[in-house]
Amino acid sequence: xxxxxxxxxxxxxxxxxxxxxxxxxxxxxxxxxxxxxxxxxxxxxxxxxxxxxxxxxxxxxxxxxxxxxxxxxxxxxxxxxxxxxxxxxxxxxxxxxxxxxxxxxxxxxxxxxxxxxxxxxxxxxxxxxxxxxxxxxxxxxxxxxxxxxx
Amino acid sequence: xxxxxxxxxxxxxxxxxxxxxxxxxxxxxxxxxxxxxxxxxxxxxxxxxxxxxxxxxxxxxxxxxxxxxxxxxxxxxxxxxxxxxxxxxxxxxxxxxxxxxxxxxxxxxxxxxxxxxxxxxxxxxxxxxxxxxxxxxxxxxxxxxxxxxxxxxxxxxxxxxxxxxxxxxxxxxxxxxxxxxxxxxxxxxxxxxxxxxxxxxxxxxxxxxxxxxxxxxxxxxxxxxxxxxxxxxxxxxxxxxxxxxxxxxxxxxxxxxxxxxxxxxxxxxxxxxxxxxxxxxxxxxxxxxxxxxxxxxxxxxxxxxxxxxxxxxxxxxxxxxxxxxxxxxxxxxxxxxxxxxxxxxxxxxxxxxxxxxxxxxxxxxxxxxxxxxxxxxxxxxxxxxxxxxxxxxxxxxxxxxxxxxxxxxxxxxxxxxxxxxxx
Numbered sequence: 195x196x197x198x199x200x201x202x203x204x205x206x207x208x209x210x211x212x213x214x215x216x217x218x219x220x221x222x223x224x225x226x227x228x229x230x231x232x233x234x235x236x237x238x239x240x241x242x243x244x245x246x247x248x249x250x251x252x253x254x255x256x257x258x259x260x261x262x263x264x265x266x267x268x269x270x271x272x273x274x275x276x277x278x279x280x281x282x283x284x285x286x287x288x289x290x291x292x293x294x295x296x297x298x299x300x301x302x303x304x305x306x307x308x309x310x311x312x313x314x315x316x317x318x319x320x321x322x323x324x325x326x327x328x329x330x331x332x333x334x335x336x337x338x339x340x341x342x343x344x
Numbered sequence: 345x346x347x348x349x350x351x352x353x354x355x356x357x358x359x360x361x362x363x364x365x366x367x368x369x370x371x372x373x374x375x376x377x378x379x380x381x382x383x384x385x386x387x388x389x390x391x392x393x394x395x396x397x398x399x400x401x402x403x404x405x406x407x408x409x410x411x412x413x414x415x416x417x418x419x420x421x422x423x424x425x426x427x428x429x430x431x432x433x434x435x436x437x438x439x440x441x442x443x444x445x446x447x448x449x450x451x452x453x454x455x456x457x458x459x460x461x462x463x464x465x466x467x468x469x470x471x472x473x474x475x476x477x478x479x480x481x482x483x484x485x486x487x488x489x490x491x492x493x494x495x496x497x498x499x500x501x502x503x504x505x506x507x508x509x510x511x512x513x514x515x516x517x518x519x520x521x522x523x524x525x526x527x528x529x530x531x532x533x534x535x536x537x538x539x540x541x542x543x544x545x546x547x548x549x550x551x552x553x554x555x556x557x558x559x560x561x562x563x564x565x566x567x568x569x570x571x572x573x574x575x576x577x578x579x580x581x582x583x584x585x586x587x588x589x590x591x592x593x594x595x596x597x598x599x600x601x602x603x604x605x606x607x608x609x610x611x612x613x614x615x616x617x618x619x620x621x622x623x624x625x626x627x628x629x630x631x632x633x634x635x636x637x638x639x640x641x642x643x644x645x646x647x648x649x650x651x652x653x654x655x656x657x658x659x660x661x662x663x664x665x666x667x668x669x670x671x672x673x674x675x676x677x678x679x680x681x682x683x684x685x686x687x688x689x690x691x692x693x694x695x696x697x698x699x700x701x702x703x704x705x706x707x708x709x710x711x712x713x714x715x716x717x718x719x720x721x722x723x724x725x726x727x728x729x730x731x732x733x734x735x736x737x738x739x740x741x742x743x744x745x746x747x748x749x750x751x752x753x754x755x756x757x758x759x760x761x762x763x764x765x766x767x
């Protein structure tokens with residue numbers, strides 16, 4: 195596999211694509227948002243239980259490419275137990291990781307999410323990787339939000 | 345043996361095209377001679393937009409270098425040349441579609457605008473509350489949304505004729521949906537997402553028996569099939585220049601003269617008027633009534649060059665090549681594990697849509713791209729059709745006259761690579 199393809203489809207991404215974590219509906223969720231990418235028609239729903247300021251639980255549903263599914267799956271793992279402020283900081287860092295060449299990512303903060311740095315070489319796929327993240331933001335902002343990558 | 349008079353007699357007759365030779369055709373398309381990520385470009389996205397032959401590119405350059413002027417208004421030499429070239433193209437399109445009169449050919453931006461024009465100028469005065477517009481499941485969004493907008497405005501209903509699992513229109517059900525309230529039928533000649541060729545003549549017969557006019561979206565048909573609007577007897581036919589190896593931003597609405605005559609203008613402005621006072625405007629005659637403003641003159645002339653180019657190629661040889669290529673690709677891909685072809689109509693042209701179990705079409709598209717292979721991955725502006733097949737998207741390889749068996753081979757090995765990544 196060409197090396198940039200190898201960077202994009204790393205084993206951990208393929209694994210989350212095959213077996214997404216925190217996949218499905220979240221009964222008792224008090225925040226929910228739907229996100230879609232008009233370019234490709236991908237849809238994702240992010241549901242969460244927000245207790246005070248803390249993302250107690252989070253799940254996602256939907257269909258999408260390996261990048262969007264793995265990103266959603268790993269996002270839910272990372273977000274569980276975080277505060278809203280932490281979630282927002284992670285969102286910003288993740289976005290920088292995908293879009294800024296020089297932006298040395300705060301690897302410590304993002305943890306294993308750094309596997310998505312390979313997406314940088316595929317600008318058209320950045321939207322795939324951020325769809326669930328935009329949707330989480332919409333869910334945090336309102337009880338029933340719609341997020342779009344546009 | 346040449347006898348005196350033979351040459352003279354033969355002079356007005358178009359030279360018979362040489363036998364089809366794909367390598368010679370490829371040499372006419374400069375863009376195909378390039379590598380992408382170090383691999384020879386394999387362009388399998390002609391259903392999205394076709395590549396342009398040198399003849400079209402040169403015509404555009406020559407027009408802007410030598411003839412550019414506004415049309416239908418200048419007294420000067422350049423304007424006369426531009427106008428002549430523009431109107432000659434109208435005659436060329438008329439011949440290409442076998443329409444009766446030049447004035448039945450209206451230049452628009454593309455199929456989308458052509459359908460919007462027909463929906464607005466023809467259908468709006470004819471569709472009322474509880475009336476119906478009939479389309480099919482396999483339509484492109486551009487043949488859904490304009491009708492939906494009209495139906496919403498009028499309190500009318502959009503009816504949708506179903507298809508079978510192979511992607512073929514169910515003709516009996518289509519006919520059953522033609523009712524006393526049906527005001528227009530609008531249907532694709534060839535489906536952009538499946539490649540299905542619809543039986544337009546039978547559709548038109550069924551509709552005309554009930555005095556219902558038919559619009560045919562020919563965007564995907566014109567690059568592959570011989571179009572004869574008189575034989576089809578359709579009332580409107582649309583095409584997009586850029587899918588026909590011509591420039592973007594130019595297309596055609598064909599309409600029967602009697603229908604176009606009776607229709608109000610689509611847009612107001614210059615060129616579409618005979619005289620204007622602040623009290624009253626007299627509209628220009630056909631087809632200028634529908635061509636408000638300065639049109640895409642270069643685009644029209646480029647489209648003319650594309651038609652000339654196509655007509656210089658042996659039509660039977662070309663059709664046989666394209667059909668053999670599609671059959672070959674279908675056979676090769678059908679043998680791949682986990683792969684399912686979406687759209688297996690008996691009558692197909694140009695398009696091979698597929699899905700692979702457990703692999704999203706976008707991932708297929710990205711990996712193929714790194715192999716230099718350009719395909720489309722997504723819903724192909726036909727979301728209701730994707731829903732019909734229960735898939736969010738498909739990968740689509742589409743073929744044109746310049747594609748080869750070697751390129752099908754590259755596609756096949758590219759897909760094997762995809763299968764290797766997503767084991």
